[in-house]
Amino acid sequence: MSSIRRRTLTLILGLLFLGLLVISVFNVHDSNHEIAEVYDAQLAQNARLLQGVMRMPMASKEHAELYQAFNQALGQATPGGGGHPYESKIAFQVWSAQGAILVHTTSAPTFTAAPASAGFSDVVDQKQRKWRAFVLDDPQYGLKIWVGERDDVRADLVDRIVRHTVVPNLIGSLMLAAVIWLAIGWGLKPLVDMAARLRARHPGSLEPLRLMPLPTELEPMQAALNRVLAQIQELMGRERRFIADAAHELRTPLAVLRVHAQNLMEAGSEQSRCESLAHLIAGVDRATRLVNQLLTMARLEPQADVRTPTAIDLAATVRESLVQLTPWLLSKGLEPVLDVSGDVGPVRIDPAVIDIALNNLVTNAANFSPSHGVITVRLTKKEDRYELSVEDQGPGIDEAAHDRLFERFYSRGNDQGAGLGLTIVRAIADRLGGQVRLENRAEGGLNATLEIARF
Numbered sequence: 001m002s003s004i005r006r007r008t009l010t011l012i013l014g015l016l017f018l019g020l021l022v023i024s025v026f027n028v029h030d031s032n033h034e035i036a037e038v039y040d041a042q043l044a045q046n047a048r049l050l051q052g053v054m055r056m057p058m059a060s061k062e063h064a065e066l067y068q069a070f071n072q073a074l075g076q077a078t079p080g081g082g083g084h085p086y087e088s089k090i091a092f093q094v095w096s097a098q099g100a101i102l103v104h105t106t107s108a109p110t111f112t113a114a115p116a117s118a119g120f121s122d123v124v125d126q127k128q129r130k131w132r133a134f135v136l137d138d139p140q141y142g143l144k145i146w147v148g149e150r151d152d153v154r155a156d157l158v159d160r161i162v163r164h165t166v167v168p169n170l171i172g173s174l175m176l177a178a179v180i181w182l183a184i185g186w187g188l189k190p191l192v193d194m195a196a197r198l199r200a201r202h203p204g205s206l207e208p209l210r211l212m213p214l215p216t217e218l219e220p221m222q223a224a225l226n227r228v229l230a231q232i233q234e235l236m237g238r239e240r241r242f243i244a245d246a247a248h249e250l251r252t253p254l255a256v257l258r259v260h261a262q263n264l265m266e267a268g269s270e271q272s273r274c275e276s277l278a279h280l281i282a283g284v285d286r287a288t289r290l291v292n293q294l295l296t297m298a299r300l301e302p303q304a305d306v307r308t309p310t311a312i313d314l315a316a317t318v319r320e321s322l323v324q325l326t327p328w329l330l331s332k333g334l335e336p337v338l339d340v341s342g343d344v345g346p347v348r349i350d351p352a353v354i355d356i357a358l359n360n361l362v363t364n365a366a367n368f369s370p371s372h373g374v375i376t377v378r379l380t381k382k383e384d385r386y387e388l389s390v391e392d393q394g395p396g397i398d399e400a401a402h403d404r405l406f407e408r409f410y411s412r413g414n415d416q417g418a419g420l421g422l423t424i425v426r427a428i429a430d431r432l433g434g435q436v437r438l439e440n441r442a443e444g445g446l447n448a449t450l451e452i453a454r455f
Contacts, residue, residue: 004191005184013177020173024166031161035154036132040120043134047147050092054102055141089150091131097142114144123148190215194222206233257283311346314354314386314452318379321355325362333371336362342381347452349432354388354452357428361390361448364422368394368446385434386452396440425450 091108095101099114109125118137124130133148194211208226211218260283264276322338329336358377365375373393380387422436425448429436434451441447 005181005188008184009177009181012180013173016173016176020166020169024162024169027165028158028162031158032154035157035161039132039149039154040134043120043132043147043149044136046092047134047136047145050094050103050145050147051136051138051143054094054143054145055138089153091148093146093148095144095146102143108146108148111146115146122151190218194218198225206230206236254287257287311348312351313344314347314349315340315344315379317351317354318358318377318388321358322362322377324355325359329362329366329375332366333373334366334369335372335374337374337376338379339376340379344379344381344386347386349452353428353431357425357450358388358390360422360425361388361450364448365390365392365394365446368392370394384453387449388452389447389449391441391445391447393445396444396446397438422448 089107091105092103093101093105093108093111094103095114109123109129109131115121115133115135118135121133121135122130123133130151131148132151132154133146136145136147137143138145190211194209197209197211206229208229209222211222214222257280260276260280264273264280267273267276318340319338322336326336362375362377369375369392376389376391378387378389378391380389422438426436429450432451433453437447437449437451439447439449
């Protein structure tokens with residue numbers, strides 16, 4: 001794409017030259033019209049003046065002398081006679097009532113007879129030169145006066161007017177284009193400075209731009225760039241946290257796996273090998289759960305561009321998630337129960353989020369439930385929210401450790417846990433605009449509730 005300066009200059013100059021062309025065409029047309037009017041008026045005026053001279057009361061002899069003097073004087077109107085070059089392009093002729101030529105100039109066209117009609121007309125002489133003529137008929141004195149002017153006189157004047165107007169306008173437009181080019185460059189200098197500042201920044205610098213003073217038009221651009229930089233910084237921060245958490249938490253499980261692998265290699269009996277192999281498999285399972293939980297946490301981090309999900313059937317989603325967990329619960333000797341109360345309508349939530357939350361709540365409940373215990377999943381409709389609760393029959397929680405249960409990697413009473421389950425559920429609650437409640441049940445066990453906003 002061409003530069004802003006070039007695009008702006010092209011548009012401005014295009015409009016300028018288009019306007020100049022329209023004005024020039026109008027000026028030429030108007031000049032032609034006005035020059036024609038002025039020169040026609042002069043022709044008529046010259047004819048009237050010549051009529052007045054020819055009407056002077058004189059004797060016939062004096063008239064003859066006057067005509068002769070006229071002819072001699074007009075005969076001197078030549079380009080080399082010291083006069084104006086246009087004199088030879090203006091001509092007069094006067095006829096008497098009998099058709100005799102009384103007065104004429106040498107430059108006048110030759111007529112076989114006096115013109116029949118009075119007024120303005122166009123005449124072409126023997127040399128194919130065009131004349132603009134005016135004929136004045138004076139029947140009182142028996143005169144017919146013809147005054148003519150070569151058409152190239154008018155054309156030359158129009159040409160001079162065009163040269164004296166259009167050419168200076170064209171030169172002025174070119175000079176104006178240069179000035180506009182410099183002015184646009186001056187106007188775009190803040191943008192050039194911003195680009196230079198951006199190029200000069202360190203590649204790893206994500207600090208917000210602070211360009212002062214800044215034109216009003218560039219303030220939205222700076223704000224948008226700062227938002228992008230903040231989003232990049234947040235994204236990189238999430239990646240750093242994920243890498244740090246993964247490195248920190250995987251270090252110990254990997255070390256434990258190495259120990260179990262060494263014990264397996266050094267085992268002296270079949271029983272020792274089986275025990276080491278069982279510990280190794282359990283360690284692999286724990287590392288797998290930890291990786292899955294870390295990936296889930298990374299997935300639930302706030303996103304810069306969160307699209308509104310489609311509406312889902314919340315009750316059906318919870319039911320399907322619990323069905324997926326049922327075989328695992330039964331294998332642990334636990335009985336799952338689902339209780340949906342009230343009219344649960346559709347909500348705009350990512351179904352995967354509900355599946356992750358329920359999976360973690362049910363897993364926590366299963367880890368602390370006694371054998372043959374019951375895990376009850378309840379979905380209840382409230383005034384402005386839904387509540388998804390998971391009840392177990394375990395020992396409950398110590399109120400003093402309530403707040404620490406939501407800390408990352410804090411695992412109470414479960415050596416196989418990664419300590420991320422409730423942290424993930426709380427992240428989901430924050431994403432859904434709700435909260436997580438942990439309450440000990442009066443009959444024993446824990447009730448973990450996730451609030452889901454209805455709107």
